[in-house]
Amino acid sequence: MERYDLVYRLYDEYDTETLREYQEFVDVFPAVDSRVALEHWQDATEELQDRKDEIRGDFAAGETFAEVASRADRDQAFTALDLEAKYGRAVNVLVLDVDETLRSAGGTDNEIPRETLHVLTEFHEAGVPIVICTGQTLENVKGFAIQGLGSEIVHSGNLSIVYEAGTGVFTPGHGAETKQLLYEDLDEEIRTVFDAVRSRILPEAPEELRRGCHLQGNEFNVTLKPNYETGSSNAREVIDEGLVYLIDLLADAVGSTVGTTDAPEGESVVDWTRAFYAAQDPEIRAVLEGEGAYPDLEADDVPSALASILERIDVAYYEADAAEIGSLELNKIVGVERALEVLGVDDPFALVMGDSKSDLRVMEWVDENDAGIAAAPEHSSQDTFQHVLETDELVFDRGKSVDVLRTVYALNRLVRLD
Template sequence: MERYDLLYRLYEEFDTDRLRAYQEFVDLFPPVDSRVALDQWHDASTELDELKGDVSDAFPNVGETFATLASHATRNQAFNALDLYTKHGRGINVLVLDVDETLRSAGNTDNEIPRETLHLLTRFHDRGMPIVICTGQTLENVKGFLIQGLGNELVHSGDISIVYEAGTGVFTPGHGADTKQLLYEGLDDEIREVFRRVRSGVLSDAPEDLRRGCHLQGNEFNVTLKPNFETGSDDARAVIDDALVYLLDLVESSVAGVVGAEEDVAGYARAYYGQTDPEIHDVLAALDERADVGAEAVPEAFRALFERIDVAYYEADAAEVGSLELNKVAGVESAFDVLGIDDPFALVMGDSKSDLRVMQWVDDHDAGIAAAPDHASQHVLDHVTATDRLVFDRGDAAEMLRTAFALTQFADLD
């Protein structure tokens, strides 16, 4: 309990709010060509050093660490970090971060990664911590905003890896022949043909109301229908529910064509995925579109391919078909291999089912902790709440990153 007692004393006896305010001002002060502003920054920096010095002098042996801790983390963040360290006995050694609705949020960050979040990522990088960006976006999009936000030198430092298109590929600059890994090259011809059929017919064969109400996203092995309405609205919910049913039938007909059973189509995909995913089951039930056969009636040839294909439903947001062999877990494992992380203990931050698989993977392997924004999918929130309860406010990834940074400080003490 000694460390808890010291931490309690730190936040009781020192004006840590003031210390953090000076630290934030010094860290995030915009570049300006003004002598008055520069003098203000210099005065704040001097005051910050003095406040840190007071903390350092008051805590023999741990003073420097406690000064850093107090200048970056609130009382709650620091105590949460100490609880995590007490429970797990180790600090974070790699960050695994989703982008959309995690690092940035269309809800309250203008869909940009906030400067505070970018600065914290830079601080982690300066400590030598690898960062894995794990997203469904294309490589070009991710590289563009990372270079803009973090700088070309950091992105190409050799400690940044990008898992893009939800696991289709992994890009880790600075690693020679391993810089770009195309994970889809490992898929066999059978599964490639299924996705070719799905992709080629997804819009051209769709009913007119779906063609008008949805647009297509994704890539060769990830087919996503998004609503042409405001996400979360009643119109978006209705069209995505219909899109889910359509995609289930499209997957079934595509599989039937590959296994040579075009005449043997009887709602097998609806039955299989309705049994394996409660959300899909509920949508089919609500629309009275459940299969006439049970999951036990699905032929083995169909089941063998269904087991390799993911059909995902995001209420009022998206209906998606993807390869279970090209997922974020496979991408993260490949990124760890390239980065040389043999014994990971990751902070995984995300909001969707694809992120949940990574969270479950690190939990199963005692290889990290998981955090999510409070608007994440219910399955993600259920997992996060059941593990370490690391839920942060929408658009405030910095809150969680500060807790993680405090965790690294406690690990440094040992």
């Protein structure tokens, strides 16, 4: 019988919804010191096994179908079949963004849901490496990773953290390769620019801006964060103002470093820098226009000495969340490549999950190299969302990254049938 027919039979003839409810209860049942509660858990475990045994006995590959039915719903199982038919490969590494992907301020109260964490532990137990790929600082990521996944998994040698969007990679358990500061490989000119911006950004900020935001504790990137709740009108206002200030400070630092003085009379390095980044990103242009800071200049006419430096520096804007500068020579792709090298993943077929433009670069990289699939939440950036729709349509609701993880869990099980 064709595999699709077997899956139809599985979901038509068995109460898979109740099976999944038992599985989830058994998996995420909280540790409680109660004899009655533990007895209830034991009863559920026995019922779960009985229901799985029924499927195991009715299918030639019963164990596989029992596990698929207990983890994935009908739509997820058929999506997994489609992925198996298209690629014929199991996912052998997870590359996961955190904020607004694994967790969501609007969907999960900024916590990674317990069911998501449990599925991640199952991938780990199956030998699938996990790469946490985020713009956050290393200390922040280590903290929630240890709290959510446990110290044993974090220090297992099979988990890597790409932090600050690729400026560093931390892979515990790998000796001299455990922590790699990729920004140390940049030339002195670029590092000098970043040092100048970092040292001046808060001391020289206007008083209202200085009181309304703070500097994220990065090792290399320079990131302004609001003191107000992310997504609020106050946060939007201060980050929009902060973006203009950050671009202007960058312009001054680059001008001082490279001695750019060839702008025509009446035009400044600041004007050209604003024009350059406005042309790079329509969201940045909209903020500059809204703040009355958009220069009516053609980015193609930016003086070459200035452009040669700006082309290596990324300015990122996250509405009501952050304004940031980073090195385009250090991005999530570079960090992921280094993480895979340390983890020993020579032929990756990755699940890349993320919501932002920096995640999109990794998605495009795996797509171009036939090295994986991409998934994104429905509220992701427009370009990221469009890329996912045009590839495998792995879009999930806010705070429901577990749905895609369950699909891939089913894919990895079904691939074994070949």
